[in-house]
Amino acid sequence: MGISERKERERQEMINLILDEAMKLFIEEGYENVTMRKIADRIEYSPTTIYLYFKDKTEIFSELLNIAFDKFYEAQMSVQYIEDAKEKLLAHGIAYVKFAVSNPNYYDLMFIMKDPTANMKCPDDWKTSTRTYDLLKKNIQECIENGYLEEVDIEVAAFTMWSHVHGIASIMIKRGFMIPEAFREYLIYNSIQYGFKGLFIK
Amino acid sequence: MGISERKERERQEMINLILDEAMKLFIEEGYENVTMRKIADRIEYSPTTIYLYFKDKTEIFSELLNIAFDKFYEAQMSVQYIEDAKEKLLAHGIAYVKFAVSNPNYYDLMFIMKDPTANMKCPDDWKTSTRTYDLLKKNIQECIENGYLEEVDIEVAAFTMWSHVHGIASIMIKRGFMIPEAFREYLIYNSIQYGFKGLFIK
DNA sequence: TGACAAACTTAACGATGTTAAGTATATTTG
DNA sequence: CAAATATACTTAACATCGTTAAGTTTGTCA
Numbered sequence: 030m031g032i033s034e035r036k037e038r039e040r041q042e043m044i045n046l047i048l049d050e051a052m053k054l055f056i057e058e059g060y061e062n063v064t065m066r067k068i069a070d071r072i073e074y075s076p077t078t079i080y081l082y083f084k085d086k087t088e089i090f091s092e093l094l095n096i097a098f099d100k101f102y103e104a105q106m107s108v109q110y111i112e113d114a115k116e117k118l119l120a121h122g123i124a125y126v127k128f129a130v131s132n133p134n135y136y137d138l139m140f141i142m143k144d145p146t147a148n149m150k151c152p153d154d155w156k157t158s159t160r161t162y163d164l165l166k167k168n169i170q171e172c173i174e175n176g177y178l179e180e181v182d183i184e185v186a187a188f189t190m191w192s193h194v195h196g197i198a199s200i201m202i203k204r205g206f207m208i209p210e211a212f213r214e215y216l217i218y219n220s221i222q223y224g225f226k227g228l229f230i231k
Numbered sequence: 232m233g234i235s236e237r238k239e240r241e242r243q244e245m246i247n248l249i250l251d252e253a254m255k256l257f258i259e260e261g262y263e264n265v266t267m268r269k270i271a272d273r274i275e276y277s278p279t280t281i282y283l284y285f286k287d288k289t290e291i292f293s294e295l296l297n298i299a300f301d302k303f304y305e306a307q308m309s310v311q312y313i314e315d316a317k318e319k320l321l322a323h324g325i326a327y328v329k330f331a332v333s334n335p336n337y338y339d340l341m342f343i344m345k346d347p348t349a350n351m352k353c354p355d356d357w358k359t360s361t362r363t364y365d366l367l368k369k370n371i372q373e374c375i376e377n378g379y380l381e382e383v384d385i386e387v388a389a390f391t392m393w394s395h396v397h398g399i400a401s402i403m404i405k406r407g408f409m410i411p412e413a414f415r416e417y418l419i420y421n422s423i424q425y426g427f428k429g430l431f432i433k
Numbered sequence: 434t435g436a437c438a439a440a441c442t443t444a445a446c447g448a449t450g451t452t453a454a455g456t457a458t459a460t461t462t463g
Numbered sequence: 464c465a466a467a468t469a470t471a472c473t474t475a476a477c478a479t480c481g482t483t484a485a486g487t488t489t490g491t492c493a
Contacts, residue, residue: 074472076450077451077452077474080451158409188418189395192395192422193395195398196395196397196398196399199343207360216387219387223387226429227428283439
């Protein structure tokens with residue numbers, strides 16, 4: 030009997046409908062503009078219907094978070110084809126910041142916002158997030174092997190590069206107005222260049 | 232007649248009382264736990280009384296922001312006595328992050344939170360914030376003069392160091408749970424060391 | 434002492450997330 | 464095929480939030 034399959038399918042469609050509209054609201058207007066009632070308006074159901082598919086608002090955002098991390102990972106992967114380890118590492122950093130500034134709400138959700146995942150058991154749920162960090166470490170390792178970087182604690186090196194690009198990203202997203210618009214791109218590019226290059230020995 | 236003076240004094244005391252309690256609530260429990268009603272409870276007045284002294288909630292936070300920037304500036308100044316320009320620059324960076332992690336709510340307010348100053352006219356009100364950035368640039372200038380740094384666009388150098396320490400600070404504050412507790416201090420110190428040192432030529 | 438202004442409170446509005454109780458629809462069972 | 468039941472959804476309500484309007488108390492000055 031395909032009847033329970035159909036029901037499961039319909040349920041999944043409803044879940045996706047909710048997530049899609051929540052995501053649109055979120056991307057367009059940011060976290061504080063995603064309200065249960067606004068989502069309900071968009072999907073043309075009553076607000077309480079949402080609670081039949083999600084425990085609460087944070088569960089919706091946990092799902093959006095996973096989607097965001099996937100896109101984030103893809104953005105980083107788009108640069109992994111580069112042969113030269115040094116060039117790749119630089120491109121990696123630039124891709125990181127580029128993703129952040131062109132998807133500010135995703136980035137906010139992933140790394141800045143009061144963690145909507147406070148209720149999540151970390152080890153499993155953050156798998157998608159460590160994936161990109163592992164990629165960075167791999168690239169650093171490659172640089173060491175090719176003599177571009179001296180042999181250092183790879184954790185320190187990775188954290189240093191991460192904190193640098195994260196710093197750029199979050200300044201641009203949260204306090205970008207402090208920097209003249211025309212100056213921002215220049216600053217992003219040259220800062221990554223300047224900061225990373227200092228670490229290279231060749 | 233000292234009567235209007237007394238009234239003005241009493242008014243100022245009320246303003247300070249409100250700010251003090253708001254600040255305590257804010258430091259202890261963060262932004263979202265500061266509500267007009269909770270402040271009212273603490274000062275033992277009705278919620279609406281607060282509106283006789285502050286236009287709205289954001290005006291209270293604008294005041295807290297100024298106080299925070301002052302403390303921040305002081306924290307940076309506490310390291311300016313150091314003679315050697317290179318040592319001073321490193322200490323500056325460490326002092327920055329130290330302030331941030333030991334005053335996470337201040338730091339959040341200053342550089343991370345959805346700007347509570349959106350209604351403020353930037354040029355004047357951000358004076359207190361550019362003050363510390365000018366200090367950083369001065370220290371960098373000194374390093375150049377002493378041959379510690381090559382002659383670079385000072386704006387790029389300052390932004391690079393800022394984004395690095397800001398990155399460290401905001402990771403620790405917002406996603407510190409991703410890093411083992413025992414590892415954090417090590418990472419902070421060594422990352423600043425590693426990142427900054429790379430920029431020096433001597 | 435009475436007029437008036439300042440300080441403060443009570444009550445309410447519209448928004449939020451969320452829950453409890455009720456209704457309509459679809460499926461299963463006799 | 465009709466009655467029983469489970470599923471999907473809605474209405475109404477609660478407590479909380481920032482904020483406003485209207486009313487009350489208090490203190491100052493003529």
